[in-house]
Amino acid sequence: MPSQALDNQHFEVVIIGAGMAGLAAGIRLALGGKNVIILERHNASGGLNSFYSQAGRKFDVGLHAMTNYVPKGTKGTPLIKLLRQLRIPYDALDLCPQNGSKVSFPGCELGFSNDFAFFESEVARAFPKQIDGFHALAEEVRTLDAFNLGSMPTSAREAVKRHISDPLLEDMIFCPVMYYGSAEEHDMDYGQFAIMFRSLFFEGFARPLDGVRVIIRLLQDKYRSLGGVRKMRCGIQKIHTNGDRASAIELDSGATITADKIISTAGAVETARMCDDQSANAASDNIGQLSFTETITVFDKQPTDFGWDETIIFFNTAERFRYARVEDELVDPTSGVICFPNNYQYGNDRQLDEGFLRVTAMANHDKWCALNEDDYLAQKAYWYEELQKVTLGLLPKPKGGLNLDEHRLATDMFTPRTVRKYTGHLNGAIYGAPNKIKDGRTHLENLYLAGTDQGFLGIVGAMLSGISMANLHVLQGD
Amino acid sequence: MTEDQVKQIVIDIINDIAPDEDTTDLKSEVNLRDQMDLDSMDFLDIVMELRKQHSIEVPEEDYPQLASLDSCAAYLTPKFNA
Ligand SMILES: Cc1cc2nc3c(=O)[nH]c(=O)nc-3n(C[C@H](O)[C@H](O)[C@H](O)COP(=O)(O)OP(=O)(O)OC[C@H]3O[C@@H](n4cnc5c(N)ncnc54)[C@H](O)[C@@H]3O)c2cc1C
Numbered sequence: 001m002p003s004q005a006l007d008n009q010h011f012e013v014v015i016i017g018a019g020m021a022g023l024a025a026g027i028r029l030a031l032g033g034k035n036v037i038i039l040e041r042h043n044a045s046g047g048l049n050s051f052y053s054q055a056g057r058k059f060d061v062g063l064h065a066m067t068n069y070v071p072k073g074t075k076g077t078p079l080i081k082l083l084r085q086l087r088i089p090y091d092a093l094d095l096c097p098q099n100g101s102k103v104s105f106p107g108c109e110l111g112f113s114n115d116f117a118f119f120e121s122e123v124a125r126a127f128p129k130q131i132d133g134f135h136a137l138a139e140e141v142r143t144l145d146a147f148n149l150g151s152m153p154t155s156a157r158e159a160v161k162r163h164i165s166d167p168l169l170e171d172m173i174f175c176p177v178m179y180y181g182s183a184e185e186h187d188m189d190y191g192q193f194a195i196m197f198r199s200l201f202f203e204g205f206a207r208p209l210d211g212v213r214v215i216i217r218l219l220q221d222k223y224r225s226l227g228g229v230r231k232m233r234c235g236i237q238k239i240h241t242n243g244d245r246a247s248a249i250e251l252d253s254g255a256t257i258t259a260d261k262i263i264s265t266a267g268a269v270e271t272a273r274m275c276d277d278q279s280a281n282a283a284s285d286n287i288g289q290l291s292f293t294e295t296i297t298v299f300d301k302q303p304t305d306f307g308w309d310e311t312i313i314f315f316n317t318a319e320r321f322r323y324a325r326v327e328d329e330l331v332d333p334t335s336g337v338i339c340f341p342n343n344y345q346y347g348n349d350r351q352l353d354e355g356f357l358r359v360t361a362m363a364n365h366d367k368w369c370a371l372n373e374d375d376y377l378a379q380k381a382y383w384y385e386e387l388q389k390v391t392l393g394l395l396p397k398p399k400g401g402l403n404l405d406e407h408r409l410a411t412d413m414f415t416p417r418t419v420r421k422y423t424g425h426l427n428g429a430i431y432g433a434p435n436k437i438k439d440g441r442t443h444l445e446n447l448y449l450a451g452t453d454q455g456f457l458g459i460v461g462a463m464l465s466g467i468s469m470a471n472l473h474v475l476q477g478d
Numbered sequence: 479m480t481e482d483q484v485k486q487i488v489i490d491i492i493n494d495i496a497p498d499e500d501t502t503d504l505k506s507e508v509n510l511r512d513q514m515d516l517d518s519m520d521f522l523d524i525v526m527e528l529r530k531q532h533s534i535e536v537p538e539e540d541y542p543q544l545a546s547l548d549s550c551a552a553y554l555t556p557k558f559n560a
Pocket residue numbers: 016017018019020021022039040041042045046047048049061062063064065066067234235236237265266270294419422423424425430450451452453457458459460462
């Protein structure tokens with residue numbers, strides 16, 4: 001249906017965005033029998049974690065690893081709760097556990113897997129003097145109430161320093177936790193740290209063989225089967241207000257619709273700026289500062305053929321790990337994440353046909369967006385090479401004298417400009433605003449936030465956010 | 479509708495929303511939460527299904543009435559027969 005056909009229609013709930021959060025919220029509301037519509041500006045679902053085709057080859061945008069992995073039937077964990085709330089059977093996700101990952105710093109490496117005892121043994125091996133403190137930290141993180149820290153420090157750096165006195169180990173713990181879940185620079189909220197630590201180390205990493213599209217299709221199909229309506233290429237231009245309420249929604253096409261309630265997953269600042277009672281530069285102090293670039297390399301061999309067996313490598317080559325906006329360059333290649341999507345236990349002789357290597361590093365949004373088209377392409381080529389150099393410096397030499405250049409089939413790279421273009425996130429900030437809006441409320445009484453800026457990061461976090469905001473603001477006390 | 483039928487309706491709903499829970503030997507008088515891994519989100523789903531399948535409304539302040547199968551039956555049977 002062309003969006004013109006939506007003109008003057010009324011819905012109980014309008015959801016802005018068909019990313020993980022919007023789709024999950026949509027399923028909940030459709031389950032609750034609501035007249036709900038999801039509106040998405042892009043032509044594909046998934047938002048920050050989507051997929052595309054190039055020269056007949058399918059690429060995932062995100063999905064290094066789905067965090068929070070637990071085996072089937074592990075009660076009371078976020079993944080299992082999420083599936084139950086969405087009424088999606090565990091097996092449908094085709095989650096295949098990781099082989100094993102590591103944190104790689106100058107002169108020190110720590111392996112970890114989906115078995116926490118292995119991480120503990122690695123810490124004991126590399127930091128024998130710190131292991132008691134590490135056990136104490138793990139115990140605290142396991143049991144603390146992430147939403148009510150009581151007398152504990154809110155700064156995760158401070159909290160961790162109470163247990164870990166070696167700055168190298170401190171940085172090595174923070175590196176993966178921040179890369180997979182901090183919108184804040186340098187430090188993070190201890191509650192958020194605890195949630196991420198659990199999702200990475202106590203739980204673990206997994207991936208469906210066919211990548212993120214498995215998750216997106218499951219969500220879409222579920223939503224559709226419940227009668228939910230979704231419209232693509234249908235951006236929200238403006239939210240009209242009347243006093244404390246959102247009174248109407250104006251689409252890019254010019255059509256206007258109305259809704260009792262609106263749940264926006266477009267971001268806190270991005271959403272505020274859609275409202276006609278806010279200025280175009282409202283809330284500028286809460287725009288995310290962290291953006292990333294990612295290179296993708298496709299090989300005609302498996303990574304293990306080169307002797308690269310890990311699933312994810314979180315690396316830092318500088319003296320201290322710095323998780324913050326990139327100031328002077330387009331990219332900060334001194335830290336990042338290396339991912340081999342092939343290195344999961346797919347079972348039954350299943351494997352990706354081609355070998356993939358993905359490398360993520362922090363990047364400067366403004367500088368990337370200021371480049372003209374020729375420079376943009378030239379800089380992409382330059383930084384692709386730089387990141388490959390860093391990566392090859394960290395990985396063992398290719399086995400059996402294999403020459404990488406002879407086995408490279410394709411490459412791609414996205415930058416903060418790409419993220420901005422396809423998801424509308426200001427600054428291309430993948431993890432959104434540094435100050436999360438935990439209750440999902442906005443200045444308007446019938447407009448709510450879900451997803452990245454409500455507080456939980458990552459794929460599982462975004463879905464849980466969509467679920468909990470739909471429950472709290474629409475279904476509960478209905 | 480008898481209290482036993484109402485209990486069966488609640489058990490059917492739990493089987494629907496939490497297929498991984500074993501509902502075969504539930505004790506009527508014991509809190510559901512103590513016998514299964516159910517949280518407040520799951521109780522919201524029980525309420526949602528009561529409305530969808532049976533047009534029974536349970537206001538939020540009454541959610542505690544759904545604690546055990548016995549209390550469900552006592553609270554819901556009059557609503558089913560109204
Ligand atoms: C390269 C990359 C790798 C990643 N890897 C992982 C990983 O390995 N594991 C993991 O757990 N997480 C990963 N993530 C993070 C994860 O993708 C996100 O945290 C999650 O997808 C956020 O979902 P969301 O629904 O909150 O937001 P979004 O996905 O941003 O959804 C918001 C949607 O709203 C739409 N929208 C915005 N403005 C409007 C408007 N005005 N009108 C209509 N629609 C609008 C956008 O187009 C978008 O589709 C990665 C992200 C990236 C970019």
